[in-house]
Amino acid sequence: MMHYKKAGHLSWFFFEKGLRKMKTKLFHSENLEEASHYLKAGELVAFPTETVYGLGAIASDDAAVKKVYQVKGRPSDNPLIVHVASDDIASYVAEVSPMAKKLMRAYWPGPLTLIFNVKPDIFAPSVTGNQTTVALRMPDQPMTLQLIKEAGFPLVGPSANTSGKPSPTKPEHVLHDLEGKIVGVVDGGETNIGVESTVLDLTDSRGPIILRPGAITREQIQIVIDQKVWMNHEVSQKNQEGAPKAPGMKYIHYSPEQPVVLIKSDWQGKIKELLQKNKRIGILASDEKIAELTEKSELSVYSLGSIKEPMLASKKLYAGLRYFDGQDVDIILAEVYPKEGIGIAVMNRLEKAATTIYPE
Structure with a gap:
């Protein structure tokens, strides 16, 4: 050397x-x-x-x-x-x-x-x-x-x-x-x-468009500028297959080593199915959801805090996804959060990290 x-x-x-x-x-x-x-x-x-x-x-x-x-x-x-x-x-x-x-x-x-x-x-x-x-x-x-x-x-x-x-x-x-x-x-x-930050495009002739949701919400922006703000999925994007205008629009993001499954309902059923297949399970969820899971002694868990505090989920989300890279788990089950306020940004990142949603 x-x-x-x-x-x-x-x-x-x-x-x-x-x-x-x-x-x-x-x-x-x-x-x-x-x-x-x-x-x-x-x-x-x-x-x-x-x-x-x-x-x-x-x-x-x-x-x-x-x-x-x-x-x-x-x-x-x-x-x-x-x-x-x-x-x-x-x-x-x-x-x-x-x-x-x-x-x-x-x-x-x-x-x-x-x-x-x-x-x-x-x-x-x-x-x-x-x-x-x-x-x-x-x-x-x-x-x-x-x-x-x-x-x-x-x-x-x-x-x-x-x-x-x-x-x-x-x-x-x-x-x-x-x-x-x-x-x-x-x-x-x-x-x-x-x-990551909210990304707002001010160059589109149709008006301001949020290309990536973050802590600053559409409602907060609309109050300041007193006009309609569009979300990216609400307007057609002519160059969707071309170069993105902002980060986080085109490529896979936020993924840990293990597959992530977003659980909309029937947590117990999915956990039972995976345990029967001898899968080692990680749980990324709120305090309330973790407390509901009777098999939690067999699971590796990371709490995102109370479901009533979505800002805390935002703060802990990436640390939680990284946590499981150091754990002996095969799959991560993640809680679905309400798409309100910063919950929109949390779900945007989780959906990009997820392999599947259950039930489909």
Whole structure:
């Protein structure tokens, strides 16, 4: 094995069998400047937001952005969200409409991503998938806002995980997937919301469209802008088979190692059937549902909290899906949540993670 030290004494790299490996370190508030130096040098640093951890690169550095796709194993036509440190975005987008200004005043910083028509030659082509639009958001995480300022330019920040797997909500989740592949992780502890931001398209002639549900609901957006907001499934998408405008629209996401079955009813019947086949079962459900299951001593369980607290289910969902990767189970049975408020986002992620629904 040979060693290579990068110019500027920023990091040690290790080459083995043609693959670059590096020591991944944790950054904290006192050494954010060091993390920003790595970013400026074209390296990748994961950072916390209030939703999930993002995999950061300078959004104008095409080589660094391409590295994000490579490290994650992410399809190159799946666009990236750009994270900004303020609502002063006029230099990045073609127009900041009155509607956009209202939404930024109401929900930035926060879990709302807005899609704008992009100005040419500002961001790396690989950020937008060579489309004419860009997705921007201002995260509600002080360390990350400071990191963006230190870096001197907005950062891309797709979830800091292997593509298709549950998103990371803790630093250890990032390290599980990406240790040795990226320079470092800014340690912000566990994230507060746990599912990715709401993505709202402001560039469609039919009106604002939610392309991905999140913590900011349609009802909340409509109150601010005083007009109809569409959900993606309610309007026809002419380019459904082409490049998606936002993350989470086209590809399989959020899947653990085991198959996930969404249970609408008859939990006892499904559990009995699986136990008779000598299947080892994991249960991802509310406190109330777990308490109902008389065979729970034979099951591996992960609670999402009370069914009355959907925000807690949102926060714990990805940690729960990841939990079973470390358990001796063959299949995960997951509870169906009401599609109300943030429950819409929870079910969006569970439906994408699920193999089947029972009963069909």
